Amino acid sequence: MSADRERKAAKIRHLLETEGDAVFENTTHVNAGRYETNSHRDDIDELRTRAREIKEDAIERLPELVETVRESVEANGGEVYVAEDAADANRYITEVAESKDAETLTKSKSMTTEEIDVNDALEDAGVDVTETDLGEFVVQVADEAPSHLVGPAFHKSTEDIAKLFNAHFDTDETLETAEDLTQFARDHVGEKIMDADVGMTGANFVFAESGTISLVTNEGNARKCAVTPDTHVAVAGVEKLIPSIDDFPPFAELIARAAGGQDIATYLSLLSPPVDSPVVDFENPDEPLDRSTDDREFHLVLLDNGRTEMREDDELRETLYCIRCGACANSCANFQHVGGHAFGGETYTGGIATGWEAGVHGMDSAAEFNDLCTGCSRCVDACPVKIDIPWINTVVRDRVNRGTDEEFDWLVEGLTPDADPGGVDLQKRLFGNFGTLAKLGSATAPVSNWLADWGPSRAVMERVAGVDRRRDLPEFQRETLVDWFESREPLATAGDADREAVLYPDTYTNYVLVDRGKAAVRTLEALGVDVSIAPCHESGRAPLSQGMIATARENAERVADSLDPHLDAGRDVVAIEPSDLAAFRREYERLLDGERAQRLAENSYEVMEYVYGLLENGADPDVLAGGGDIAYHSHCQQRTLDVDQYTEAVFERLDYDVVTSDVECCGMAGSFGYKSEYYELSVDVGETLADQFEAQNVDQRRLVASGASCHEQLESLLPQDSTHPVELVAPAVERVPRTR
Amino acid sequence: MRTDTIDRFADSLSGADVACTRVEAGAFADALDDVVEQPAVGVPLDIDGVSLDDTDVEVPPTPRLLREAETGVTRVHGIVDYGTFVIQADEAGAEPVSLYPTTHVGVVRASDLRENVHETASWLGEEFDAGRDSAVLATGASATADMGELVSGVHGPQRVHAVVLTDR
Numbered sequence: 001m002s003a004d005r006e007r008k009a010a011k012i013r014h015l016l017e018t019e020g021d022a023v024f025e026n027t028t029h030v031n032a033g034r035y036e037t038n039s040h041r042d043d044i045d046e047l048r049t050r051a052r053e054i055k056e057d058a059i060e061r062l063p064e065l066v067e068t069v070r071e072s073v074e075a076n077g078g079e080v081y082v083a084e085d086a087a088d089a090n091r092y093i094t095e096v097a098e099s100k101d102a103e104t105l106t107k108s109k110s111m112t113t114e115e116i117d118v119n120d121a122l123e124d125a126g127v128d129v130t131e132t133d134l135g136e137f138v139v140q141v142a143d144e145a146p147s148h149l150v151g152p153a154f155h156k157s158t159e160d161i162a163k164l165f166n167a168h169f170d171t172d173e174t175l176e177t178a179e180d181l182t183q184f185a186r187d188h189v190g191e192k193i194m195d196a197d198v199g200m201t202g203a204n205f206v207f208a209e210s211g212t213i214s215l216v217t218n219e220g221n222a223r224k225c226a227v228t229p230d231t232h233v234a235v236a237g238v239e240k241l242i243p244s245i246d247d248f249p250p251f252a253e254l255i256a257r258a259a260g261g262q263d264i265a266t267y268l269s270l271l272s273p274p275v276d277s278p279v280v281d282f283e284n285p286d287e288p289l290d291r292s293t294d295d296r297e298f299h300l301v302l303l304d305n306g307r308t309e310m311r312e313d314d315e316l317r318e319t320l321y322c323i324r325c326g327a328c329a330n331s332c333a334n335f336q337h338v339g340g341h342a343f344g345g346e347t348y349t350g351g352i353a354t355g356w357e358a359g360v361h362g363m364d365s366a367a368e369f370n371d372l373c374t375g376c377s378r379c380v381d382a383c384p385v386k387i388d389i390p391w392i393n394t395v396v397r398d399r400v401n402r403g404t405d406e407e408f409d410w411l412v413e414g415l416t417p418d419a420d421p422g423g424v425d426l427q428k429r430l431f432g433n434f435g436t437l438a439k440l441g442s443a444t445a446p447v448s449n450w451l452a453d454w455g456p457s458r459a460v461m462e463r464v465a466g467v468d469r470r471r472d473l474p475e476f477q478r479e480t481l482v483d484w485f486e487s488r489e490p491l492a493t494a495g496d497a498d499r500e501a502v503l504y505p506d507t508y509t510n511y512v513l514v515d516r517g518k519a520a521v522r523t524l525e526a527l528g529v530d531v532s533i534a535p536c537h538e539s540g541r542a543p544l545s546q547g548m549i550a551t552a553r554e555n556a557e558r559v560a561d562s563l564d565p566h567l568d569a570g571r572d573v574v575a576i577e578p579s580d581l582a583a584f585r586r587e588y589e590r591l592l593d594g595e596r597a598q599r600l601a602e603n604s605y606e607v608m609e610y611v612y613g614l615l616e617n618g619a620d621p622d623v624l625a626g627g628g629d630i631a632y633h634s635h636c637q638q639r640t641l642d643v644d645q646y647t648e649a650v651f652e653r654l655d656y657d658v659v660t661s662d663v664e665c666c667g668m669a670g671s672f673g674y675k676s677e678y679y680e681l682s683v684d685v686g687e688t689l690a691d692q693f694e695a696q697n698v699d700q701r702r703l704v705a706s707g708a709s710c711h712e713q714l715e716s717l718l719p720q721d722s723t724h725p726v727e728l729v730a731p732a733v734e735r736v737p738r739t740r
Numbered sequence: 741m742r743t744d745t746i747d748r749f750a751d752s753l754s755g756a757d758v759a760c761t762r763v764e765a766g767a768f769a770d771a772l773d774d775v776v777e778q779p780a781v782g783v784p785l786d787i788d789g790v791s792l793d794d795t796d797v798e799v800p801p802t803p804r805l806l807r808e809a810e811t812g813v814t815r816v817h818g819i820v821d822y823g824t825f826v827i828q829a830d831e832a833g834a835e836p837v838s839l840y841p842t843t844h845v846g847v848v849r850a851s852d853l854r855e856n857v858h859e860t861a862s863w864l865g866e867e868f869d870a871g872r873d874s875a876v877l878a879t880g881a882s883a884t885a886d887m888g889e890l891v892s893g894v895h896g897p898q899r900v901h902a903v904v905l906t907d908r
């Protein structure tokens with residue numbers, strides 16, 4: 001393994017051991033709450049659409065909103081400072097503190113202040129800074145960085161925190177329970193707030209027209225920081241601007257649901273500072289509040305730090321719609337297992353972190369562990385503002401690729417005929433050109449399989465391309481699906497059927513899992529469909545997951561060229577691999593011209609979705625195989641597209657008894673599980689799925705999985721073989737009307 | 741109609757672990773003294789026919805009272821959907837009084853209940869225009885799960901109690 005890969009693998013191994021359990025417990029809990037609260041409302045999607053519209057409009061009008069908020073805050077008696085970068089913001093903030101002769105400052109949690117490291121700047125200026133959010137306080141005491149946007153100390157268990165506090169503070173009694181720890185921290189931090197000279201907060205939203213900042217918390221610390229001392233500094237990225245309080249409802253309804261599974265956050269503060277509340281001067285304890293002289297001061301620091309450039313960047317702009325709820329991280333299987341410190345850029349962690357890091361700290365920071373996004377897309381449904389987070393990760397990966405040095409170029413030029421520039425890492429090129437590899441492998445099977453499995457070649461593959469030798473390689477079939485199909489006699493009914501479909505043979509189905517392709521053909525034909533088959537062209541999924549967008553675009557065009565005549569002829573397109581359907585429905589609009597992409601998206605179906613449609617339209621279910629006990633794992637992209645329900649509906653129709661997994665992802669997600677630096681993480685994620693199935697006593701059940709990579713992962717983790725749903729329901733071979 | 745609204749508000753309150761007392765204005769003082777734990781601090785309620793003057797609640801607040809009081813009493817508005825209090829910041833100190841003591845008692849006129857966040861936001865828009873431009877939407881007791889388990893009463897109150905004036 002290369003030194004770089006070994007370093008990554010070692011870091012992941014370390015995090016799996018130290019932080020994995022606590023993060024897993026916390027994210028699992030929050031996710032369960034999120035699913036539960038969302039299930040109570042049927043307008044979540046409307047709210048998300050509305051929230052996104054507001055954000056799109058606000059970012060579009062950003063310069064104007066900055067002027068509006070300047071006027072409104074000044075009219076209220078406060079000041080607005082637009083800081084160009086971290087240094088500029090810190091200079092302004094320390095000057096404010098110095099002008100007040102501040103010795104102490106209390107802060108409520110804010111990722112934006114983490115981004116600029118304001119604590120360091122203030123400490124350098126002699127100001128004692130205390131974090132008041134208890135999670136952030138833990139992180140401050142431990143001298144660590146937050147591991148999560150919302151739960152900064154998500155990576156620590158109660159025991160970890162108890163150990164930390166007992167070692168750090170001189171307490172009368174040993175702290176043990178969450179209750180003890182909370183009480184201790186509350187009292188300790190509470191005293192600091194009462195003494196503080198300056199209070200600092202972030203802002204979840206800033207309403208430009210009234211100069212109102214919205215703070216969302218459960219603890220109440222932000223309210224205390226904002227209203228107790230006479231001076232309040234709020235630091236917010238410029239992207240937090242929203243036109244007016246009228247735009248508040250969708251965010252109020254969404255943010256706590258997405259962040260913690262609550263219907264609404266405990267405190268949604270809408271403060272238009274300087275506020276009317278009297279200053280609470282604990283040094284004059286008996287001075288009635290309503291007579292306390294009100295000389296409040298308020299500074300709103302709006303941070304640019306790369307955001308204006310992000311706004312002008314068509315691919316990264318969406319990042320600015322983010323409301324920092326952390327749901328993308330919670331829904332990420334890799335995050336659930338290693339936590340935010342593995343995703344490390346300088347500040348932000350988890351799903352959307354790459355976009356933020358690319359925008360505010362630059363590509364180097366974003367590149368680090370950007371690969372942890374497997375593109376499973378589970379975060380897409382989780383995001384309250386519908387940000388296409390995997391796409392942002394793909395784009396950043398593409399840009400990182402383009403900056404890589406060209407050391408190994410001689411190895412791959414010619415062998416991997418991709419459209420991406422030289423310099424793309426060899427491992428990425430290998431996986432990004434899987435189609436070419438599969439074609440070659442199939443043509444030379446079984447020699448290629450034997451060679452690929454041969455010890456010395458595995459060692460070379462591991463050393464040069466980082467293909468982990470512990471992972472079984474796909475076994476290429478000599479007869480491809482397309483060859484099989486083309487050598488068949490056409491059916492007697494050919495040309496007479498009511499429906500015509502063209503099967504898209506993805507690379508896996510064509511060269512490796514040929515049986516599921518044959519089963520798909522048999523099933524569709526038995527249900528009365530006239531089936532044609534398209535040539536096998538890689539959909540672009542493989543290069544996309546390596547961040548090779550130019551290659552993916554070339555692939556997409558080739559696929560569209562091959563499918564267009566079928567679409568012209570009125571055929572439906574049927575895909576077997578859910579990730580390819582996801583490419584057609586989600587990514588092709590980024591890769592192809594709009595109308596072309598739309599037509600393909602509208603006319604393509606996942607095979608079981610198609611079977612469902614046929615049955616709904618009167619096809620005879622009795623021709624299919626039914627009944628039996630199965631354990632089913634759908635596929636992450638299938639779930640994002642909401643097509644998993646069709647597979648399940650077909651199972652029900654055919655009287656299968658089904659146990660379904662509900663983990664976010666199997667952990668393999670394409671090439672990820674092959675890469676030596678991520679192999680262990682992939683297995684760890686997969687074990688959650690295996691454990692779930694084992695707990696449900698599925699050993700006597702047939703294992704069924706919709707995705708090729710899920711299939712491989714399951715087979716490596718559980719003793720049973722796994723099949724694709726269509727193989728399960730396909731009529732037995734002899735029952736197919738064969739030849740004329 | 742009104743009773744139905746109050747019922748639903750009470751339901752949502754109970755979902756947020758908030759107790760609810762219903763009372764007519766004439767019986768307010770006694771009812772309040774029943775729910776208030778001493779020492780108690782409050783700010784003037786500014787509701788017709790109802791006042792803290794006849795109760796054991798101390799007005800005006802001082803920093804010492806904020807620190808030491810068991811109970812803080814303020815007027816609030818309500819959101820029926822979630823059992824949310826809308827606490828408008830004022831010069832008398834409604835914001836700190838609702839925040840520092842262990843228990844917050846919110847006094848709400850039935851006519852100040854609004855169905856949902858949407859209606860509340862439009863009303864707040866008008867209030868903002870009229871210069872009352874800071875408010876907190878508070879639902880239940882303050883809480884944290886940062887120490888590994890959910891604990892109530894962090895920087896804000898540990899208990900919350902609503903007193904609904906049914907005839908106001």
Ligand code: SF4
Pocket residue numbers: 149258321322323324325326327328329351352382383384385386387389
């Ligand atoms: S990208 Fe979406 S899900 Fe992720 S933190 Fe931002 S708003 Fe939340």
